[in-house]
Structure formats: structure tokens, C-alpha cells
Amino acid sequence: MSTPAGEKLIAAASALFYRHGIRAVGVDLIAETAGTTKKTLYDRFGSKDALVALYLERRTGVWQEFLHEHMRGRPVEDVFDVLALWLREQDRGCAFVNAYAEIGGTGHPAEPVIRAEKEWMRAYLVDRAREEGHPEAVGAALHLLYEGATVLATAGGDPDAPARARASALAVLYPPADQEGERGQEHQHDHSLADR
Amino acid sequence: MSTPAGEKLIAAASALFYRHGIRAVGVDLIAETAGTTKKTLYDRFGSKDALVALYLERRTGVWQEFLHEHMRGRPVEDVFDVLALWLREQDRGCAFVNAYAEIGGTGHPAEPVIRAEKEWMRAYLVDRAREEGHPEAVGAALHLLYEGATVLATAGGDPDAPARARASALAVLYPPADQEGERGQEHQHDHSLADR
């Protein structure tokens, strides 16, 4: 926690950074939106970069709380429903991917926060999948589908992407019996994700 | 094609936009890097926004050419190898996702270019999958895995993401025989992606 004015600054900065991007939002606008002054911003946080890092750290917590709350007692494939629900209000997509687009590879203090968020989500899905008896590779596949769905729902403009990802996830989680079709003689089978 | 100075400007702008982001690069820097002047830039393109749109259009063509060339005669799952090869030099990830992070939802003239690229890639994967006897839903799954792999290889910092995506793709393309395990009584089977 920070001081009252500090919290107001974080709240204003978070909303502005997420909606318009990091470089597009100046410190003057942040201070004005928060109803405080630029002086207070620099007294609390020292630099815009530090405020950016704090914005992403806070957002990690908010998402994790949202996810845990909505996933309680539900199977792992329901992450795609939770994602769809989240994206209904967070229509600018993944804040971490967006931030990386602007600051990636620059040594910005927020870079490790971005990486940590992706790693946390990977671990979450792997663990949840494992609890339901699936190997790690299945969790990794869910993670890929999850990130792909986020991108395609926003930059791709396809609001049904999470639903499609859910359907794909079911195929990975519960592979159907091998219905041999016209193809099937030129490749070796056993492409199960088990035991990798 | 454009005039010689125009081409130099596009080349300089493309490299700078991709590496540092759109807002981070000013028109002065672009003109100087191209060895020409800001005046010429505005005479050719009219605005920075138009140059951004052109940058993305050109990049669409470069990627499509790269993809076609490397995919010749190879099965659809090899897109993930081509992606890995591409990302070895294009280490800032998907230019379109990055651009969307900066200009998404602003009415920027480059927005339709971004959407078109995602749609083109979806159609490509669906078509390639169909040629090999797979239904549309399989192509859609490949698209999700492809986008997820790109994000996780860059923002996620996981260089093995494309390889993981390839493994997941094989499981979707060639579902193994249903090895019933400890789980399997609480869900209905038949989660094949066929016929959707």
C-alpha cells in the first residue's frame, strides 16, 4: 500500500496506460487525472518507469484474484470462459503483451514483471491440468491456446477466439478415439502429449 | 513501388518501428536514418500514420513470401519450424500485435491492416489443414497455437515455445488412440474437432 495520493496516482496511471498505451500517456495527464500534482508523483515513485512497473505488478494481482475466484470448483478448460468474461471488460487485451510491445528489449524495470506474469500463468495451467491427471505437455498446450485466444480476440478482432480455444483444449485434454480417415498411412501415430 | 528516396524512408521506418515501437520513433529520426529529409517524407506519404500503415502492409508481404518459400512441399505442422526460424531474426515478435498494442482502438489507418494479417494467417492455416484432410476447426486450433507460440517466445521469453506448439499441433492433427486413464468417467467423450 501507498499513501492516498499515491494510490490515486496508481489507479489513474493504470487506467490510462491500459487504454492508451504507456508512451501515449504523459505524466502530466496522469497527475491531472488523479487530481494531484506531478510533484507528488515523483515524490512517491521517482520516475515514470517505476510507475509503469508498479502498474503491471498491480495488474498481475488483480488478474490472479479474478481467475482464482471464477475458477473455484471448475475444470481447467473453463479458463477460456473466464478469459472471455475478463475480455468483455478488458477489451484492450493483455496488458503485459501490450507493454512488452512498447518496452521489450530496452532494459526497462517492468520487463521482469512481464516475464513473471507469463511464467505464473504457465505454472497455473500446468498445475491445474496435472490435478486432473494430465501431463505437463497438456498444460503447456493450454497455455499456448490461452495466449493465442487473447491475441486473436483483440488484435485479430475475433470475439469467439476464447470459445474456439476451449474447443481445441477439449480435443487436447480428451483425445477422441482415432478415427482413421483417408490420411494415416504416411505418418507414425502416437502423437499423444502424455509423458513429455 | 515508390521513388528511391521513398523506398529508403520505408526501409528505415520499418526497421525502426519494428525494433523500438511506433511512438518511440520520431519522423526526424526516420528521415535522418534514411539519409533524406523530413520534407521528402511528408511529400511522399503525407503523414506519419500513413507511413505506419505502409510499414505494416509491406511487412505482411515479406512474411507471406518467407512463409510460402519455406513451406513448399512440407506438411502444415512445419509452420512452427518456419515460425521459429523467422523469430530467430525477428526477435521483437509479431509486428502486428505490437502495433495493435500502440494504436488499437484509435481509428488509426493501420488497424485494418492488422486485422487483415490475422485473417490471412487464419485462412492460410485452415486451407493448408484442409488440403491434408483436416476440418476447419483443426486449422483454427493451429492458428491459436501459432499466435500463442509467437507471444510466449517473445514477451514470455521462452524460445522453445514454437517447438512446444508443434508438439501440441501434432496431438490435434493426429489424435492418438484413447488411452483411458484414471479420469474418464465424468466427461462425455467425442471431443474430436472433426465436423464443426
Place this chain on the structure above:
DNA sequence: CTGCGAGTATACCGACCGGTGTGGTTACTT
């Protein structure tokens, strides 16, 4: 009563932003 942390208000800094205007130099066309 004094010191201090937190906050406000406002002015200021050099640098850079996207974009324009002026004027002059080639080279190719009609």
C-alpha cells in the same frame, strides 16, 4: 512548540514531437 511527512500550486528546463514553409538544385520531358 517544534519538526516532519504528505500534499498542493505553479513555474521552469532542455529536448523532442508531428508537421509546414521557403528556396534552391538536379534530371528528364515536351
Place this chain on the structure above:
DNA sequence: AAGTAACCACACCGGTCGGTATACTCGCAG
């Protein structure tokens, strides 16, 4: 010979960038 498209050099514009400085007020703890 005249016109024109392409280009360069350079100066200029108002506005905004991240960041700093000065001076003042308030509430609270010693």
C-alpha cells in the same frame, strides 16, 4: 527553352515530453 517531378538543406511552429525547483499549507507526533 520551359515545365515539372524529385530531392535536399534549413528554419520555423505550437505543443508536449520526462523531470526539477521553490514556496506554501496541513495534520500529527515528539
